[in-house]
Structures are given as structure tokens and as C-alpha cells.
Amino acid sequence: MSHLNDLTALRLPTGSRLAADETESRLSLSLEGQPLVTLRLTRGVELQVQLEQGFEHPQGQALWAACYWLFARDPACQSLLWQLDHAPTEAVLSGLLVALATPGQYRCERTLFWQLPQPWLGHSLTGSYPQQMVMSTGKRHPLRPVKPRGEVYRRFDARLGAWISLRTLDMDEDLARFNRWQNNPRVASFWQEQGSLEQHREYLGKLDADPHTLTLIGSFDDQPFAYFEAYWAKEDRIAPFYDADDYDRGIHMLVGEENHRGPHKVASWLSALVHYLFLDDPRTQRVVAEPRADNGKMIGYMHNQCFHCEKEFDFPHKRAALMLVGRERFFERCGLA
Structure with a gap:
């Protein structure tokens, strides 16, 4: 069995490899060897996440991958507090991110994240x-x-x-x-x-x-x-x-x-x-x-x-x-x- 504390990579159903370089205050993710996103982390009662650098991948895909990594890395983590200037529309419409009363703040809830059908579900109507x-x-x-x-x-x-x-x-x-x-x-x-x-x-x-x-x-x-x-x-x-x-x-x-x-x-x-x-x-x-x-x-x-x-x-x-x-x-x- 793998130890989640030693986790450095995850596989997606598409076959792509999501790899991470994580420290106490920063997380850098790559997809198939290409930089995906760099985040600043503030650890406390609730993990706070701030976008530091994006790359060529669509922002919605990068945010989803970051949420997946952080939830898989720590199954006890129940929510992520995101600080974003602009959240991708599809992330809010799908329920990946929930807008809070404070401008620029969004929450990703574990209970919502795992109810998103893709990419786990095969083609189904x-x-x-x-x-x-x-x-x-x-x-x-x-x-x-x-x-x-x-x-x-x-x-x-x-x-x-x-x-x-x-x-x-x-x-x-x-x-x-x-x-x-x-x-x-x-x-x-x-x-x-x-x-x-x-x-x-x-x-x-x-x-x-x-x-x-x-x-x-x-x-x-x-x-x-x-x-x-x-x-x-x-x-x-x-x-x-x-x-x-x-x-x-x-x-x-x-x-x-x-x-x-x-x-x-x-x-x-x-x-x-x-x-x-x-x-x-x-x-x-x-x-x-x-x-x-x-x-x-x-x-x-x-x-x-x-x-x-x-x-x-x-x-x-x-x-x-x-x-x-x-x-x-x-x-x-x-x-x-």
C-alpha cells in the first residue's frame, strides 16, 4: 500500500500523470511533464490556496487538478479556501468552486468535489x-x-x-x-x-x-x-x-x-x-x-x-x-x- 505522505504523483483515467513538488508553503503541479500551476499554501484550520503562476493549460483544468491533488494527498481535508482574482465560469457553474461573500474568495468542498462525475465516470447519459x-x-x-x-x-x-x-x-x-x-x-x-x-x-x-x-x-x-x-x-x-x-x-x-x-x-x-x-x-x-x-x-x-x-x-x-x-x-x- 502507498503512504499518502510520500505521494508525488497521481494518474488520471486518461492515462496522464499528475506530478507534484510540494513544500509547507508552495505546491507546483505538472501534467505529463509540462508545468500546470504553482500555488501558495497557507496551512491552518482551513487550507488556504492562492494562485501564484499559471501556464498554458486552461485555468479550470489546473484548479481541478490542484483540488484533486490536495484532497487525495490528505483524506482528512474537508475544504480548500481559494483566493482568486477571477474564477473560471465553468468551475463555479459545476460546483467545483463556491463563491463566498468576500470578493475573490471561493471554497472547494470535498463533498462537492467527489460528486463531479468526470473524469471518473465512463460515458453515461x-x-x-x-x-x-x-x-x-x-x-x-x-x-x-x-x-x-x-x-x-x-x-x-x-x-x-x-x-x-x-x-x-x-x-x-x-x-x-x-x-x-x-x-x-x-x-x-x-x-x-x-x-x-x-x-x-x-x-x-x-x-x-x-x-x-x-x-x-x-x-x-x-x-x-x-x-x-x-x-x-x-x-x-x-x-x-x-x-x-x-x-x-x-x-x-x-x-x-x-x-x-x-x-x-x-x-x-x-x-x-x-x-x-x-x-x-x-x-x-x-x-x-x-x-x-x-x-x-x-x-x-x-x-x-x-x-x-x-x-x-x-x-x-x-x-x-x-x-x-x-x-x-x-x-x-x-x-x-
Whole structure:
């Protein structure tokens, strides 16, 4: 694992390398070896940031990169107080910077920064998809957008020093892997979906045709290690057990590769999965899960990522714990880096 105190570079999903030379009072950033911005820092109760020198890159891009660096460098930092003669219009309109009453002062809030969808989110129109209520299987819910294909999320985890990414499942590429994971006795004890390749082809085919469920493969440094199902809770079997909102999302989780187990890996992929779902549609206010009530290890991991247990309840096949995390709580307390 990387130590953030030793951080000197970050990778962007575009592949670009953001490098820094930081002292107590100054921060110089470069992008792909080209100078990006030089800032004066005043450390106190709130970190104050002042533009000292800009270069050829657009100022909005430079300010975003500086905010990213400072928040990733110190996950405890909650806000940055910027002193700027003129703030880029797009930075204010997007929520990257919030104008204060004092002229020339702007604040960047961690809770707002991590809700900006780019550059983490793959191409998605979900957040702007219009609402139309429909009925399916006796349930009234919003018409869901066409499901994405390919990579949907990518972010460099500064703590692990590795990429965490999510892509949609590809039957040709992933069926044998899914089959191997589901037939692992550890996985089978919780999922109870062991079976043949053809059984799993049928299982995944049904989910692919189901507009309320998205099947995802999680990767560290582009090496697949996990399978996730993200579903719209309003149309799911969980809906009768709590007051499901129209845009709540739910998750099922499976780590298939033994070398990617452990609390530090869970902290990375679980926060990334929840982050993706909140970014995918700004109308989503909660992410829910229903692990088996006796799966104390997973429930503990979820508590560490801001989830709380609302209650226990009985599905036909298991006693489950209803785990919830709200958008506000996640972004206020998230340790994304």
C-alpha cells in the first residue's frame, strides 16, 4: 500500500500523470511533464490556496487538478479556501468552486468535489435520462435507461497505488471466470449459485435482459477480481422490505480472486462501487445491500464505508441485514483518495 505522505504523483483515467513538488508553503503541479500551476499554501484550520503562476493549460483544468491533488494527498481535508482574482465560469457553474461573500474568495468542498462525475465516470447519459413512470410486474417505477456497455468507472486509488475500475460483464470474456468464482466453496456458501457453465450462461443471460440489473466486473490494474450486480431497488425483491425510493440502487458483491481479499482491498472497491452508483444518477439518494445477517465480516466492512444496518429481515432463502448508505453521509465521510 502507498503512504499518502510520500505521494508525488497521481494518474488520471486518461492515462496522464499528475506530478507534484510540494513544500509547507508552495505546491507546483505538472501534467505529463509540462508545468500546470504553482500555488501558495497557507496551512491552518482551513487550507488556504492562492494562485501564484499559471501556464498554458486552461485555468479550470489546473484548479481541478490542484483540488484533486490536495484532497487525495490528505483524506482528512474537508475544504480548500481559494483566493482568486477571477474564477473560471465553468468551475463555479459545476460546483467545483463556491463563491463566498468576500470578493475573490471561493471554497472547494470535498463533498462537492467527489460528486463531479468526470473524469471518473465512463460515458453515461443516465443522469440526464428523463423520468417517465411505467408499470412492470405490478410495480410502478421510472423507465430505466439503456444499460451501458464497456468500462463505466476508473480511478487511481492513491492508498493502494493501483487502478480500480468497473466494466460491464462480457459473456464471452467472463463466463468461465464467473463459473470458477461461483464454484469456489467460500463464494458458494453465501451465493448458493454453484453450477455448470450452461447454468451460469442462463443466469447471466437473464440478468442481461433485465433492465433493472447491471452486471459488473471489478478490476485492480485491469486484472478482474470481483463480480457485482447493481440493481434498481424499486423493481427488486427488496422493495417490500423498506420504503424504496424511485432511484435507490442496490448491490450484490462477490470477490472471486483470493489475492484480492482483505479490508484494505474492500475499502477500495466498495467505496468505488458506491461512488460509481451515486455519480451515475444524481437522483440516487441511497445505496442498499442485503448480505446474510450472519456474514459479520462483510457487514463490518460495510460499516467502515459509512453503511448502517437498518434492520434484519427474512427473505425466503436467507435471514438478511438491510444495509443502507445515504448520498449525504457517503460524501461527507468518504475517504476517497
